[in-house]
Amino acid sequence: MKDLVALVTGSSRGIGKSIVIELAKVGINVVINYNKNESKALELENYIKKNYDVSVLSIKCDVSKEEEVINMVNTITDNFGKIDILVNNAGICNDSTFFDKSVKNFKRIIDVNLIGTYLCSKYVGQIMKKNKQGKIVNISSSNAIDSYYPESLDYDVSKAGVISLTHNMAVEFAPYINVNCICPGWIKTDMNKDLSIDQIEKEKSKILLNRFGSALEIAKVVVFLVSSKASYINDSIIKVDGGRYNG
Ligand SMILES: NC(=O)c1ccc[n+]([C@@H]2O[C@H](COP(=O)([O-])OP(=O)(O)OC[C@H]3O[C@@H](n4cnc5c(N)ncnc54)[C@H](OP(=O)(O)O)[C@@H]3O)[C@@H](O)[C@H]2O)c1
Incomplete structure (x- = not known):
């Protein structure tokens, strides 16, 4: 997969970081995007430089801000001339709790998770459409499909929006660009670091594999989806949740 260029948004930590490493492992040039955690992004950039024979770049960009997304995409094309993969x-x-949610916080979640996905797809998608090639993988959540928590309803609806966006993007970007969506279940990252032991045990009991997943187990599916092995997979919503049910 030499000469390919991938942008992974939100990749200073967690699942995004693992995706960057797995893409670099198979020879894909990678762009790390972060919002707040510059030191973690630079740490990852150095790790990639030391360990893999690919080009790497870190860019600060809040994906919910249109001007910042435009600048990020321009910086990537100035450096690499193209973008082949967008995650x-x-x-x-x-x-x-349901009744404690503020409109301000609700909108922020929609802005980052849903509008951010749209904005990056809009500006990267233009380049892919022009080049008549590309792969886009959206990261939604199994909370968008069949596991509902009123405490995270703002998150859940934003991720349900990402599924709808995926279907619409697959239509818009046909026939040259594959657009797919992964819906992770519980994955061990900072996002879940505040769960109590009791909550973890309760959630594990609803997972057929009886454990949380790792960031690597999501990253491997991304690498598969952007590879030639997945050339006929398009407009698919793929749950990677160990078999989770809302029992
Ligand atoms: N962990 C799970 O159980 C789970 C389950 C289902 C779906 N997911 C989804 O998987 C994705 C990754 O989650 P994670 O668990 O790896 O989360 P995480 O560990 O909290 O990491 C979040 C990443 O997103 C970046 N980010 C946050 N706001 C941003 C913004 N406005 N613009 C650009 N980057 C931003 C953060 O960068 P900075 O630190 O630099 O701000 C960080 O790199 C998310 O879309 C999440 O909803 C996670």
Whole structure:
């Protein structure tokens, strides 16, 4: 997969970081995107430089801000001339009880998770459409399909929006660009670091594999989806959740 260029949004930590490493492992040039965690992004950039024979670049960009997304995409094309792979991974959550949710926080979650996915797809998609090639992977959540938590309803609806966006993008970008969506279940990252042991045990009991997943187990599916092995997979919503049910 030499000479390919991938942008992974929200890749200073967690699932995005693992995706960057797995893409670099198979020889894909990678762009790390972060919003706040510059030191973690630079740490990852150095790790990639030391360990893999690919080009790497880190860019600060809040994916919910259109001007910042335009600047990020321009910086990538100035450096690499193209973008072949986009992984819309940046995401936030902010759990609280149903009645405590503020409109401000609700909108912020929609802005980052849904509008951010749209904006990156809009500006990267233009380049892919012109080049008549590309792969886009959106990271949604199994919370968007069949596991509902009123505490995270703002997050859940933003991720349901990402599924609808995926279907619409697959139509818009046909026939040259594959657009797919991964819906992870519980994955061990900072996003879940505040769960109590009791909550973890309760959630594990609803997973057929009886454990949380790792960031690597999501990253491997991304690498598969952007490879030639997945050339006929398009407009698909793929749950990677160990078999989770809302029992
Ligand atoms: N962990 C799970 O159980 C789970 C389950 C289902 C789906 N997901 C989804 O998987 C994706 C990654 O989650 P994670 O668990 O790896 O989360 P995480 O560990 O909290 O990492 C989130 C990443 O997103 C970046 N980010 C946040 N806001 C951003 C913004 N406005 N613009 C650009 N980047 C931004 C963060 O960068 P900075 O630190 O630099 O701000 C960080 O790199 C998210 O979309 C999440 O919803 C996670």
